[in-house]
Amino acid sequence: xxxxxxxxxxxxxxxxxxxxxxxxxxxxxxxxxxxxxxxxxxxxxxxxxxxxxxxxxxxxxxxxxxxxxxxxxxxxxxxxxxxxxxxxxxxxxxxxxxxxxxxxxxxxxxxxxxxxxxxxxxxxxxxxxxxxxxxxxxxxxxxxxxxxxxxxxxxxxxxxxxxxxxxxxxxxxxxxxxxxxxxxxxxxxxxxxxxxxxxxxxxxxxxxxxxxxxxxxxxxxxxxxxxxxxxxxxxxxxxxxxxxxxxxxxxxxxxxxxxxxxxxxxxxxxxxxxxxxxxxxxxxxxxxxxxxxxxxxxxxxxxxxxxxxxxxxxxxxxxxxxxxxxxxxxxxxxxxxxxxxxxxxxxxxxxxxxxxxxxxxxxxxxxxxxxxxxxxxxxxxxxxxxxxxxxxxxxxxxxxxxxxxxxxxxxxxxxxxxxxxxxxxxxxxxxxxxxxxxxxxxxxxxxxxxxxxxxxxxxxxxxxxxxxxxxxxxxxxxxxxxxxxxxxxxxxxxxxxxxxxxxxxxxxxxxxxxxxxxxxxxxxxxxxxxxxxxxxxxxxxxxxxxxxxxxxxxxxxxxxxxxxxxxxxxxxxxxxxxxxxxxxxxxxxxxxxxxxxxxxxxxxxxxxxxxxxxxxxxxx
Numbered sequence: 001x002x003x004x005x006x007x008x009x010x011x012x013x014x015x016x017x018x019x020x021x022x023x024x025x026x027x028x029x030x031x032x033x034x035x036x037x038x039x040x041x042x043x044x045x046x047x048x049x050x051x052x053x054x055x056x057x058x059x060x061x062x063x064x065x066x067x068x069x070x071x072x073x074x075x076x077x078x079x080x081x082x083x084x085x086x087x088x089x090x091x092x093x094x095x096x097x098x099x100x101x102x103x104x105x106x107x108x109x110x111x112x113x114x115x116x117x118x119x120x121x122x123x124x125x126x127x128x129x130x131x132x133x134x135x136x137x138x139x140x141x142x143x144x145x146x147x148x149x150x151x152x153x154x155x156x157x158x159x160x161x162x163x164x165x166x167x168x169x170x171x172x173x174x175x176x177x178x179x180x181x182x183x184x185x186x187x188x189x190x191x192x193x194x195x196x197x198x199x200x201x202x203x204x205x206x207x208x209x210x211x212x213x214x215x216x217x218x219x220x221x222x223x224x225x226x227x228x229x230x231x232x233x234x235x236x237x238x239x240x241x242x243x244x245x246x247x248x249x250x251x252x253x254x255x256x257x258x259x260x261x262x263x264x265x266x267x268x269x270x271x272x273x274x275x276x277x278x279x280x281x282x283x284x285x286x287x288x289x290x291x292x293x294x295x296x297x298x299x300x301x302x303x304x305x306x307x308x309x310x311x312x313x314x315x316x317x318x319x320x321x322x323x324x325x326x327x328x329x330x331x332x333x334x335x336x337x338x339x340x341x342x343x344x345x346x347x348x349x350x351x352x353x354x355x356x357x358x359x360x361x362x363x364x365x366x367x368x369x370x371x372x373x374x375x376x377x378x379x380x381x382x383x384x385x386x387x388x389x390x391x392x393x394x395x396x397x398x399x400x401x402x403x404x405x406x407x408x409x410x411x412x413x414x415x416x417x418x419x420x421x422x423x424x425x426x427x428x429x430x431x432x433x434x435x436x437x438x439x440x441x442x443x444x445x446x447x448x449x450x451x452x453x454x455x456x457x458x459x460x461x462x463x464x465x466x467x468x469x470x471x472x473x474x475x476x477x478x479x480x481x482x483x484x485x486x487x488x489x490x491x492x493x494x495x496x497x498x499x500x501x502x503x504x505x506x507x508x509x510x511x512x513x514x515x516x517x518x519x520x521x522x523x524x525x526x527x528x529x530x531x532x533x534x535x536x537x538x539x540x541x542x543x544x545x546x547x548x549x550x551x552x553x554x555x556x557x558x559x560x561x562x563x564x565x566x567x568x569x570x571x572x573x574x575x576x577x578x579x580x581x582x583x584x585x586x587x588x589x590x591x592x593x594x595x596x597x598x599x600x601x602x603x604x605x606x607x608x609x610x611x612x613x614x615x616x617x618x619x620x
Contacts, residue, residue, distance in 0.1 A: 023329030069107025117195030250280030355392030405462035406435020441491030448498030475510035523568030549607035
């Protein structure tokens, strides 16, 4: 018989030690080196001489460089990532601490030139380079700023985009419209990284886009008013949108990228570098700094609510009573962070009061479905739950279901097919917020296990049908916010099982077979970040704790007894709990396929604890 108790206790002890005085868990939200590089470029552009931070960030960046001179987004990416390497090179040179003839930068330059030069970087890297005078803006704005004036009934309008899309595109539209460039006495020259002369085609994508661009322009011209007046009105509205969506720490939606872009957009509109709005935004970004392995890292956002809700719930699943001070403090922290303000979600969901939870510590206006179910799970064992908070959360969750039956992350029904024609790289991740298997599965799991909703409830039935319709042919589901098919399949199976779908149902049997086929010889599971780029399962060379825990938890939820596959997986988990290597640092979350990956430092505890606890409770 396998004894899971020792492993469970080891994880609980670690979590008890790591809890903050506020009751939260502040594990890093680690996203590679891009935010570190952008912080150096921002500080130098604003002539803020925070030398200690700049030096610390350059040291972290250089510590991540590969032997061939490149930087990678994930371990098995290949030779390296061109955009990340250009960003790292630029930041190190702009810092003033590393000359171009430094051997590490020479190696980076060789990689950049061998892979197409600066012209081949991603669209967002090009935008940063254009702002800081290293690349030429196109002669036209990629999106006409008048888009922001189009009414909601137009087939394409500002609120057709996801909230994440609006947050980033609003400052981009201002910057592109103004063709804004900022250089300083310390600005380096990156002309030696160009292989070819730039052309407009570097920004442009398709004939379909040009016709959509023309449609938006014509639609805006049909509005009442002179073109110049409408143009200024659009600029003013874009500025107001940014300033109206500042969080208490001064950041724009508490996202690093949108705040970085907003600061430059405000400069383009005539704000001084010393304006309080800008200095507060910079301080807000600095407040998201954390330390990893002795180096500073600029987090893209903080993950405190997400960490805390998942950890508190998993501790309770492991038998830690709700009266334990560790859980009590965590739940008090979560109760304080339930949203009471309306956010943009109300545009497509106008009949519901606030009641969700956001992702970061400071988030007050951008709740999401995943954090709301996670927080409610943690609060569900309170006796009784805080009834007003509980009811508001459930009502908000139900109201966020998309018309197709699935659940999105931030806003309902923002998945217009027209938007796919816009020339926005990785646009499906930036400008759409579709129903996805991970969110739909997790929401169904919550409703099925922690509420008194009948399995015949319309919302549950619609969610189940959405999952059935969106299962891949091989039996898996694609997970939008994790890596990737193991994540989606775990969420879907546990959600369906919680809502009464039999383990003998053909959909479940097919999914279980798929998971079993992916088990490694060592008993674990592993999946590559290439999965979300290629949109098919790509195995990782090694097993990981988190992927193994997801696979096991799915199998345990539909197995009456511990199968040999489950037992092998549990043994792998128990043997690997204390492991620290590249697999424990490998990203398990994603924000944008091929561009933005997340290493959640909390996941190595959360999901093994859940899998071990569910095994212990069901079989031991």
